[in-house]
Every structure is written in C-alpha cells, then in structure tokens.
Amino acid sequence: MAVSCAAAALIIAGCAHLSAPPGWDAVVLETASLADPLAWRAGEGLPDRAVVLAGQLVVHADFPLAGQHRLIRDLETLRTDVSQTLSLPVSDEPVHLYLFGEPRRYDEFAARRFPGFPVRRAFFVETDTTLSVFAPWQDRIAEDLRHETTHGYVHAVVPTIPLWLDEGIAEYFELPRGEQGVHREHVAHLTGRLLDGTWQIDLARLEPLTSPGEMSQDHYAEAWCWVHWLLHSTPERRRLLQDYLIDLRRDGTTAPLAARLTHVEGSPLVCAAAVRRHLESLVGDGSFALPR
Numbered sequence: 001m002a003v004s005c006a007a008a009a010l011i012i013a014g015c016a017h018l019s020a021p022p023g024w025d026a027v028v029l030e031t032a033s034l035a036d037p038l039a040w041r042a043g044e045g046l047p048d049r050a051v052v053l054a055g056q057l058v059v060h061a062d063f064p065l066a067g068q069h070r071l072i073r074d075l076e077t078l079r080t081d082v083s084q085t086l087s088l089p090v091s092d093e094p095v096h097l098y099l100f101g102e103p104r105r106y107d108e109f110a111a112r113r114f115p116g117f118p119v120r121r122a123f124f125v126e127t128d129t130t131l132s133v134f135a136p137w138q139d140r141i142a143e144d145l146r147h148e149t150t151h152g153y154v155h156a157v158v159p160t161i162p163l164w165l166d167e168g169i170a171e172y173f174e175l176p177r178g179e180q181g182v183h184r185e186h187v188a189h190l191t192g193r194l195l196d197g198t199w200q201i202d203l204a205r206l207e208p209l210t211s212p213g214e215m216s217q218d219h220y221a222e223a224w225c226w227v228h229w230l231l232h233s234t235p236e237r238r239r240l241l242q243d244y245l246i247d248l249r250r251d252g253t254t255a256p257l258a259a260r261l262t263h264v265e266g267s268p269l270v271c272a273a274a275v276r277r278h279l280e281s282l283v284g285d286g287s288f289a290l291p292r
C-alpha cells in the first residue's frame with residue numbers, strides 16, 4: 001500500500017501495524033484502554049454513529065454507512081479469498097473497523113492515542129483481546145481497508161505470523177480481485193531497483209524484521225514479491241506457504257520460511273534467482289530487460 005503524508009510530501013509503502021505483546025499497552029499507550037475496547041469508544045472520540053455487522057467485521061463509522069455498501073460486501077468476500085488462497089480456516093473473532101469521515105479527526109485520534117507510531121494512511125492494532133483497524137474515508141479507502149482487514153483476518157487465525165510475511169500477504173490482497181495479486185507499483189519499483197544494481201532479492205534480510213518502522217518500500221515490495229511467487233509459480237510452493245502458515249498456527253517459533261525453501265529449492269541464491277525470473281515474467285511488455 002503506497003502511503004502519502006501530505007505535510008512532509010513523503011511517500012512510503014505499507015501500513016502502520018502494531019502487534020501488542022502482553023503488557024505492551026502500559027508502555028506505549030495509556031494503560032487499560034487497549035485492553036478494553038469499550039473504553040476506546042467511550043472516551044476517545046472513536047466513530048460510533050453507525051455500526052454495521054458484516055460476517056466477522058464490526059464496522060463503526062462516524063457517518064451514515066449502509067450495510068449493503070459495496071465496500072463492505074467486498075471486505076466480506078475478501079474473508080473467503082484469504083481463507084481459500086492460504087488454506088486457513090475462517091474465524092468468528094470480531095475484527096473492528098473504525099472509519100473516520102474526516103481525515104482530520106483520524107489524524108487527531110492517531111496522534112493522541114498512538115504517539116510515536118509511524119504516520120500512515122490507515123493502521124491495524126492487535127492486542128490480547130481485540131483486532132482493530134483505523135482508517136479515514138478517502139480516495140484509496142477500498143485499498144486501505146482490504147490491506148488492513150487482511151491483517152485482521154490473518155491474525156484471527158495466525159497471531160504469530162512474521163512481520164514480513166504479514167505485510168506481504170496484506171499487500172497481495174489489497175488489490176482488487178481482478179488483478180490476480182499482481183501489484184504493478186511493486187513490480188515497477190523492484191525492477192527499477194534491480195536495473196539500478198543497488199538491490200538484490202534476499203529473504204534472509206526480510207525475516208528478522210520486527211518493527212513497522214524498519215520496513216522501507218523495498219521491504220514491502222519484496223515481501224509482496226515472495227508471496228506472489230509462492231502462490232503463483234508452482235502448486236508445490238503454494239503448498240509450502242500454506243503448510244508454513246499451518247505450522248505457525250501451532251507453533252510461532254517453527255522453522256522459518258527461508259530454511260524451508262533452502263531445503264526444497266536449493267541454495268538461497270538459486271531461490272532468489274527463481275523469484276527474480278518470476279518478477280521478470282510479471283513485467284508483461286518486456287520493457288524491462290534485467291541484466292544478469
């Protein structure tokens with residue numbers, strides 16, 4: 001997800017995504033409010049004019065929002081797409097979406113409740129008890145909500161997913177269904193970086209990332225690229241990703257994906273070359289002839 005910060009004319013990729021370990025709320029935020037979503041609604045100016053229930057989603061808006069709104073229906077369909085594509089079960093755990101009609105109110109809320117958190121167009125917060133998405137209603141709301149809601153659907157069943165994979169999956173599903181997960185912005189970015197000769201595909205560099213603040217546009221784009229390669233190159237690789245997610249559900253410390261790929265594909269260099277060929281195949285018109 002490309003993110004713009006008008007004040008600083010800054011363009012970065014990705015969402016602000018916060019997974020809160022036990023006790024974290026006492027450190028970063030004012031204590032107790034994260035553990036009690038009712039407290040958020042009561043005193044923090046969260047949207048509460050309309051509440052729409054849509055499958056797993058509880059959508060709170062501070063403007064009139066029809067339950068049959070196309071965007072809400074799209075997010076319900078997304079739940080099935082995520083489940084079927086990743087071979088994950090669906091969950092009934094609620095995912096709360098807080099939609100602000102005015103971006104200014106969203107900005108004020110984010111600054112007040114999440115000081116020090118990277119400025120993003122939307123964000124997802126996981127606590128011990130709640131999964132929540134916060135977003136202002138603006139031109140790219142559909143893309144933003146697909147991205148953030150994907151985090152919610154995935155975390156409801158795989159709460160310990162590594163950050164890079166979490167973001168790669170969200171980048172994949174933020175696209176409209178007809179795009180087949182091909183993220184043209186990321187394809188252009190990665191091919192440009194390869195042509196520059198200043199960047200190489202390297203999963204081992206992604207896997208240690210633990211903080212959204214560490215993630216650059218390179219990281220988001222590469223994370224998406226690995227996910228697309230795993231899902232679209234061969235059935236065996238798709239199965240490998242699905243098996244990894246199943247293992248993560250059972251044990252968040254299971255063997256990382258890079259080690260599994262090395263076992264199956266060969267060396268990391270061989271694997272990276274296969275991902276690169278996949279990326280080249282997505283360029284489409286052949287206008288990018290990447291040097292070997």
Ligand SMILES: [Zn+2]
Nearest residue numbers: 015017167170
């Ligand atoms: Zn994200």
